[in-house]
Amino acid sequence: MRRETQNILLVLLGGALLKIALTGDYLRYVKPSLHPWLIAAGVVMIALAGVAIARDVRAGHAVAGHEHGTRSPWMLLLPVFAIFLIAPPALGSDSVTRDRAAAAPAEPAQARFPPLPPGEAPMLSMSEFLTRAVWDGTGELGRRTVRLQGFVVHPTPQTTQLARMRISCCAADATPVKIDLASPRAEAFPADTWIEVTGRLRPGTATEADDYVPTVDPVSIRRIPAPPDSYEY
Template sequence: MRRETQNILLILLGGALLKIAFTGDYLRYVKPSQQLWVIGGGAVMVALGAIAIGRDLLAARAAAAAESTGDGCGAEHHHSARAAWLLMVPVLAVFLVAPPALGSDSVTRTQARAPQSSAARDAAAFPPLPDEEVVPLAVSDFVARAGWDENGTLTGRTVSLSGFVVQDGGSTRLARMVISCCAADAFPVTVHLAGGSGSELAGLEQDSWIEVTGQVVPGTATRQNSYTPDLTLQSLRQIPTPQNPYEF
């Protein structure tokens, strides 16, 4: 690959990083705390590419002045590099079209599991839920409590959860992807939706986002079912896809 193509690819890749950093699309790949690193990486790549192009232009002008006698070889030299520009097509695709966040396909291909944090391994680490009629919880917190909390802090409590729909073999689940650093280490946590109208659940579109309220069915989150607790539905409504689709 010619140096000119390499430099332009470097600028485009850096520009793509800056674009997703400022539009918020970076949240599809990394945690919010990584934004400054994404911006820094993109800025460095753009700067390096621009500096390299500037140096090459100066070198080309000097070479042209030295070859002012003109033997016609310069045009042939540039013609041989045209095919290399085709390598810019996939880079432009990344720049213009951001892939979606991980969704139901990742859930069905990956075994769901309860978060294996120190809190998940220590029943005493689960504090009582707030004294509210409906308690909003992260799906990962709900799944961890359902599978590991020996004190039963979820029992008899109505909670609110939000996530995307996974339709799999006649079963409807609410899911979230949990990441530690970036989308590469993501794993799913899921909740089986029980009760309510079967037709209403079956009619939910794959990967659509919903918010539900309900109560856990005690003892349903086990190792045998990959720590997927049952939630007896009380209400369900569809919501827009959040800008930040992951839990941490």
């Protein structure tokens, strides 16, 4: 690969990292704590390319390397152009329906769950709701109304779910958190529509028999805008 090609690749790759980091699109791929590292990596790539270009200019020529074809190095730019031109959306209902198997959430470290937040219908993350549904033996979720936010999934014509993708590091390790919605009103929402559900856990669900997917009896359902960060951590 020629030096000119290497420098252009470094500039474009660094620019792509800075673009997704500064526009917030990086949240489609990685968790928020990696934001400073993306900016640093983009700056370093562009700086390295700048140093190499300045050195070649001072030398008066570009040092040629071994390049056996003109097509393969430029194929590396396809992912970069995809980020610049057609950045893919965050994972949604297709990812949920492809991953049909579910496992019980890990048992929490604390012996007892703290009481739910005060208020008529406190907001819970999908992950916390699922963990409480499986492991909290007090039955508080069956007595309290809570609010949950996620996107609509229709795994079968007869089933509607509320889902959220949970990631540990990046979108490559994402796993779905799913809740069955026992309401005909939920069926009217198209897949990937973001909604807020106010309801209660149906006792006896979220067991091995139903693949640890709890059922919620909704009191109300309303459409909401998709959040800037669609993942849970």
